[in-house]
Amino acid sequence: MKLTEDDIYRTSTQYRNWSFTPTQLALQRQKTNQQASERVKAAVARQRAQRVRQPQADTASTSESERNGSGIENGSSTPIPVGDQEVNCLTVEEEMKLVDTFCEKALDLGKFCNFPTEVTATCIQFLRRFYLFNSPMTYEGQNISRTAMFIANKAESYFLNAENYAARFGPKATAEKVLAPEYLIIQALRYNLDVRHPFRGLKGGHLELIELANGNLAALPSATETPAELQAQMLLLPRKPDGPATRMSIAELEKRITDAYGFASHILKTAALLTDAYFLYTPSHIWLSAHLLADEPLTLFYLSTKLPSSSPMAAKTLATIRSCATLLSSHRSFNSDRIPPSEKDARDKKEKEEVQVLVKKLRQCRDPDKIDLVKLNQAQKRDAVEGGGLEENKAKRRKLQREGYQKEAEDFWGPELAKGENREGK
């Protein structure tokens, strides 16, 4: 009974629950958006009806909801849309754009807190997974990403104190706010906390490439060429795709491999995280396509050592990797280093404006039921009511019950032993 690498990957939750075809992904986003919009509309309509019913309490309730909302920064002070016009909900594209913005913010957050790359990467994947089944209209990005980062730290075994963590975000953030949506997120992630990243895979590939370049990589059982032959071929690889063959020394080749590794790793840390790559491709394909973008001839050569071009899988694998590479290179972070700064600034500015508009729009269409997550979290707990106190009759009943239990126990076990006084008396 043998397991191949692919069988191992098929057992992972990332494959079973969090891998989709592009169609499935689009359908799911459509569905989430539709559900969230309906919910927002229903909630707003309900609030309006309530307000009509009790016009005298109107002003009070509005101000209260504003007060609640103002505790949460970044577009959560939600003035409930006045007037009878339909709520203008976000479209799927707008939602995606917002989620991408949240993810970029999370990347900054990770940098700000000096968290390891894999923690940030896990956090971003958590966010993407969360917002695949939940809409930004329902749950607001900032709080969710802070909590997702907190969970990601735990999932990657970097344990933090919630208070210390919250203290980094200024005086308004509290541990309670960080912890409030924790269960909500975990639940939306379907308790799948393992994210398979391509980072270590890239390292493994790098190890093999270096060994190949030195001509002493252990050959696969199916290999037809000796390591020395492979090394000779490798030294003749062209610099550019379809370029002329060049002769390199081993040191040059090693430098080339290391450069490719650096660039691929950069892509994995930015573009791969900020696109849907994790949903659409396996980590193995992701790192190979990042490597392909970094150094195409080298990657193609490496692939040919793994899959002879005659095998039916070779063409298919290459097509998959190329499509993944297209996806990665389509992200604007991919070539931000190469384009002139003025153009880049202009693009960033435009992007920023677009996001600003979206955030403004989001404010108009937040789900009023889900604004205060802290309160929601409390409400879910046993007997939690506003003000922290129990209702009077409930508290009384509890007390009576407790006394009843105590009496029962005393009848059975005898009364509690007197402490202290007896011993002193003796």
Added chain:
Amino acid sequence: MSKPAPRATGSSTKDGGASFLSNSLHSLSIQHQFPSKPARSVPADSSSDICPVCKSSRYLNPNMKFLVNPECYHKMCESCVDRIFSHGPAPCPIAGCKRTLRKAKFRSQTFEDLKVEREVDIRRRVARVMNKVEADFESLKDFNDYLESVETTTWNLILKVDVEATERRLRLWEAAQKAETNSTKRSLVEDPSLLSETSHVILKKGGTQRKQQLGSTDDPLAGSGNDPETGFVFHGLKKRVAPEPEKPYDPYEGWSIDPQYYVVQDDYSVDWLTKAKDDPVHSVGGYDMRDFYSRALSDAFSGFGVFIEDEKTLEENPGATAAVASGGQDVNMDDVF
């Protein structure tokens, strides 16, 4: 003891084929009861109060306890046993009985009738050696035949018919059984006389008896060609199948990882690894760089041959609605509040 057959297969096997012999044996035992009775059992009331050896009576010593030795089943009081046998084996003090008795074997009797006591002892002994069950035989008839011969053996011993030969067969059988169960330790009966020593219950006294015994134990050695003598041969007895030796525990239950696309080497000469490799902080903790290599390579190629688009489409098609519905279900979970 014979078990009735669930259905009659013929006139001879009506009740497992054991009826005639067991009936005759039973009648034989009844016949023998009377002549053997006066030899040992004196009327119970008088003898239970007076020790036949020292003639002291319970009347004078209310704590008096009578003991018997399963060698000859002669009764005597505790103080006599202490007196006579404290210094080692001695002949039985009852007139006419010359058996050598040992103190350790004396015990208080369980049954009032010493004949019953003796029969129970013999039955126990035989049952310990001949302990096959029905499942060990191919058919019910074979099992009943076996029970028949067990019963014959038992009655031979009880009625003292052919005792020597029966004892010998029993010993051989016991040795054979032992050899079979500990087949890993001892493949064959190397020295049956040595083995049979353990199962000696009746201590031989006379030199003639000893000689006889030696002669009898010589037989299996002489007679054993390729097949050692087992004392009994039962038709239809299944060969004992030794249980398989336990295999070493395998936590993966036979599964192993068989990478297709890579071969892990013991070492990789890469610059950025040298620091970690030489760092005692890692090696002291038991960290093996090979773990890292195999994990990195496994990560590099896990999912290399998995084409999500194809596989998920395939997965979706048989139960397209189910897949979507299950996704939707989870989303609605957050509606609890």
